[in-house]
Amino acid sequence: MAKIPEKTSILRTVDVNRSFGMVTAADNLNIEVGQGELVGIVGANGSGKTTFLNLITGYLRPESGRIQVMGRDTIGLPPRLVTKLGVARSFQIPQLYTNMSVLEGMLLSLAATSGKGTGIWKPLYRESWTAEGLDTLERFGLASYANRPVSELPEGGRKLLDIALSFALKPKLLLMDEPTSGVSIEDKFQVMDTLAKVLQEGEITTIFVEHDMDVIQRYSRRVLVFETGRVIADGEPERVMADPEVRKAVLGRV
Amino acid sequence: MNLLAVPRAALVASALMILLPLVVPGWIVFILTKVLFMSIAVMGVSVLLRGGLLTFGHALYYATGAYAVGFSVKWFGVQELLLLVPLGALSGLIMAALVGLIMARYREVFFAMLNLAFSMILFGALLKFYWVTGGTDGLAIGTATLLGIELPGDGFGYYYFSLAIAGVVTLVVYRFMASPAGYFLRALYDNEIRIEYSGVAVRQIIYRTYLLAGTLGGVSGVLAAFTIGHIVPEDAFWIQSGEFVFIALLGGFGGLPGPLMGALVYEFLQTYASKYFPLAWQMMMGIVMLLIILFQPGGLWAIYQRVEHRLGRRARGGENS
Structure with missing residues (x-):
């Protein structure tokens, strides 16, 4: 051992x-x-x-x-x-929000990890989250897809985004x-x-x-x-x- | 997309809504008022549909708001809109807070039918306890006051008051849909597993959405009670709930203006269809629904979006050349 x-x-x-x-x-x-x-x-x-x-x-x-x-x-x-x-996990089959943009998925992870995932009044698009989300996407090489729908990602990109969503949970x-x-x-x-x-x-x-x-x-x-x-x-x-x-x-x- | 296009369209629509009653006959003002309070209840139904949650019992909240007004008028002689609208909202909220505890555990057909069940319980209760509720006769509401001043009987007062409330409600729904909870609600339709593994309670999302929808139902019921002037147990009946769902699908629940567009077309369609085809108007409605589902599942809102998109592209193309 x-x-x-x-x-x-x-x-x-x-x-x-x-x-x-x-x-x-x-x-x-x-x-x-x-x-x-x-x-x-x-x-x-x-x-x-x-x-x-x-x-x-x-x-x-x-x-x-x-x-x-x-x-x-x-x-x-x-x-x-x-x-x-x-403890965050990614999946063998990527679990993504397919009807949203790549960035929006990231913002949801950031909202979740800040404990504000169920907030009903302040917008999801906040400067600090957007900046952090874009930064993380950049690191995962997905920045160019930020505002594109998740459905447009190639398979490798889907895998990376799935992991990036978990990564953003810190x-x-x-x-x-x-x-x-x-x-x-x-x-x-x-x-x-x-x-x-x-x-x-x-x-x-x-x-x-x-x-x-x-x-x-x-x-x-x-x-x-x-x-x-x-x-x-x-x-x-x-x-x-x-x-x-x-x-x-x-x-x-x- | 042209960023100015959205607010501009909203401004034009608002201006139309403000000016239209001044030039149309009184009975159309009544129908327009109906459009407004219906669209408020439908906004609640539409928000739930965004999360894939279909309810066949939203009349529960509509009737709750309406009877909150009924009892206030009957027992306390309170006719003040500025008291009764918050009261209707609050009674819808409280009802949703209780029923929602159960509802947040369910999805799909169970969610739809459980809502139906609760609305039918209220319907039954309204019939049964006739010494309180007036039974099948319902309750007469009388005229509302605003800041103590009686609203003019010609319907303008109710229209503009309803318009103001609809404006506030639209803003609230807009904020909700732009919030993390609103996005998680859309995500619920899409991928519940990912939400769970983000550490967010799906039940909390459903519950909060349900509270919003219930509150809107209550507000709608208050405006309906005064506009129609009379409330009956049928306000809680499943046909009323079905009407909300019909309008939500007709208008399209994918966008904020869908409920208003749906209610507009629905109310006028119903008025004219029952006028010209008194025996076949339900059939007409059925055909319309069929056409929408077959050819335009996104509803009228989606048609509008496509036209707007095309116009926007043409405008951009013009700038480039």
Whole structure:
């Protein structure tokens, strides 16, 4: 097992279990993620990667165990309240406001995180939010789309916007479910370069699910390998991937 | 888009609304007043529709406002508009605050039918407790006063007062739709998951919208009570709610002026259709609705927008050449 960095713990799961009928999706998960880490998660389909994200965000409730975000127990909280604690997520299939402009989506995230999301009198378009929204879009390389409808974004842009919407929530922990799926191979590294830079600048602790080992090796210094709901390896990507058992689990071949 | 076009169109419309009653016969002034108070209730229905929330029971609030006036007149002899409009708004708000606690949990067909159910409960109560409500006979309202002065009987007073209220209501709805809650409401129609994962309570958004819609229903009921001069349990009936939805779709709920446009066309269509086709006017209305849904689902507002867009482009093209 890899050493747990001696930084503040952002996420801690203790003996977390969850199954769906006969399928074990989370099998005694004990995972600790420290401040500032960029952790990749790999594993075959059905190995429990997305379940893990769903457990952290409160979308699914574990059958047993504890989940702590920055020392606070989150089990039983709905996704909305877990989000308020500082956990944001992006989705495998981007979840966007397709009938609005790109900027408006960003403004909604900023309104939400400032606690003024249900305000009924002052306008959404405020100078400070607009400036911040444009700035974030700039960082994600989406500035040129700011006033265009979301529906005009290309697939890579949709993925980035989905993450930008979560990023604008100023999370302490960002979960990304396959940020590069659906993005062409040529664009993959460009998307990840953009993300890695933004996340590093924002000092945001990140966990991301990824199929592509090249992406993991290039961007993260720690990888968790999932198989049938268990973590079978945890450590530096090069070391972990040298293990034939891991190679078999992830790639289906040694 | 020409930035001046929007306020200019609104100014022209306002000027028309102010000047029109001076040149048309009295019975048309009455219909125009009806257009105004109907459009206020329809604005509430339209705002809900922006979030994908269809209600078949908005007459609940309309009748609440109307009967708030009825009881004030009957028991306290209060006829003062400046008291009764806030009272109607408040009674609509309180009703919505109670009913909304349940409604904020529902969407789609359940939302539509639960609203219907509540409005029918009120309808039943208004019939049943006839010693209080006057039963099927309803209540006579009499003439309103404004700052203690009786409004002229020819209908001008009610018209201009309603116009002023409609102006205020339009401003309030505009502010609401431009606010974070207004945008989250549109987002609700679009992607509820993302709202939840933004840390915003969807129920809060629905509840607040519902409060606004209920309040507008109450205000509309007050103006209706005085304009018509008589209130009946049918004010809470589902046909009344259906009328609001009809007008919302006819006018188009995508834009602020939709309810007014819809109410204008609806009231005059109804007047003339029932005059010239007394036995077939409902059929005429049905055909109109059919045409709107088939060819112009955005309603009259969308037609206007398209024309305006085309004119704007032509104007710009002219400048360039």
